[in-house]
Amino acid sequence: MKIIDTKTGKRIGNTTELDDKAIKKKLKEEDPILRNADKDQNLEEFSAMDPPDAYSKQHTIGSSYELYHPFIKELMDEHKELNEKIESFDKALSGFKESGYQFTKEIIDSFNEFFTFFDNHIQPHNEKEEKHFFRILHERLLESGEHSPDEENPNSAVQLMEDDHNKFIQLATLSFNMLGLATRLPDLNSRGITFDLAYNNGRELVELLKLHIYREDEILFPLAHELLKDEDYHQLT
Numbered sequence: 001m002k003i004i005d006t007k008t009g010k011r012i013g014n015t016t017e018l019d020d021k022a023i024k025k026k027l028k029e030e031d032p033i034l035r036n037a038d039k040d041q042n043l044e045e046f047s048a049m050d051p052p053d054a055y056s057k058q059h060t061i062g063s064s065y066e067l068y069h070p071f072i073k074e075l076m077d078e079h080k081e082l083n084e085k086i087e088s089f090d091k092a093l094s095g096f097k098e099s100g101y102q103f104t105k106e107i108i109d110s111f112n113e114f115f116t117f118f119d120n121h122i123q124p125h126n127e128k129e130e131k132h133f134f135r136i137l138h139e140r141l142l143e144s145g146e147h148s149p150d151e152e153n154p155n156s157a158v159q160l161m162e163d164d165h166n167k168f169i170q171l172a173t174l175s176f177n178m179l180g181l182a183t184r185l186p187d188l189n190s191r192g193i194t195f196d197l198a199y200n201n202g203r204e205l206v207e208l209l210k211l212h213i214y215r216e217d218e219i220l221f222p223l224a225h226e227l228l229k230d231e232d233y234h235q236l237t
């Protein structure tokens with residue numbers, strides 16, 4: 001399973017309407033390596049070019065948590081906490097829309113909790129990934145051939161993950177600001193349209209976060225475990 005198509009340099013999969021099952025299905029359907037895999041049956045270990053079936057529990061990469069370096073374990077632990085916050089925010093968004101965009105205390109508290117968590121935890125988490133880990137992993141991915149076909153300026157999955165981090169900020173800012181703006185609009189029609197925008201940006205953020213976390217846990221971190229060397233980890237701690 002791959003994040004970037006090494007033949008076209010394009011991202012695999014998009015981020016609309018995805019739950020965990022849909023993410024796995026989508027990655028399976030859209031992954032050209034999976035569709036065309038010509039596996040060597042004698043291989044015992046997975047390589048980036050010979051990925052496991054996303055549906056197979058037995059072959060799920062990312063299931064080697066105990067083997068990972070503490071730095072990667074810490075990122076995965078933070079993902080678990082983040083997933084819980086995403087679920088709460090997602091439920092609050094759905095309730096908000098279903099109620100015809102009525103603010104209840106519960107919904108206000110959920111929104112506040114999520115956006116505070118975004119600033120205080122999601123942003124620092126992303127910065128921790130970007131600071132050294134992504135830079136080093138990018139170099140190791142290039143060395144191993146896991147990059148786009150442009151040899152002069154090759155992209156790796158790391159750039160796609162960094163793009164996601166930037167999109168999180170844009171979507172969170174849009175959703176938060178639209179919620180605030182809508183409450184100040186006297187015209188009910190304009191208010192409804194603005195709440196719709198806030199809702200849609202929030203939903204997009206939820207889906208992108210879920211897919212991003214899935215890709216890091218199941219693809220990027222197992223690759224890092226395979227490719228990073230002891231001296232790389234020394235730079236991270």
Ligand SMILES: [Fe+2]
Nearest residue numbers: 126129161216
């Ligand atoms: Fe990330």
Ligand SMILES: [Fe+2]
Nearest residue numbers: 075125129216
């Ligand atoms: Fe992450």
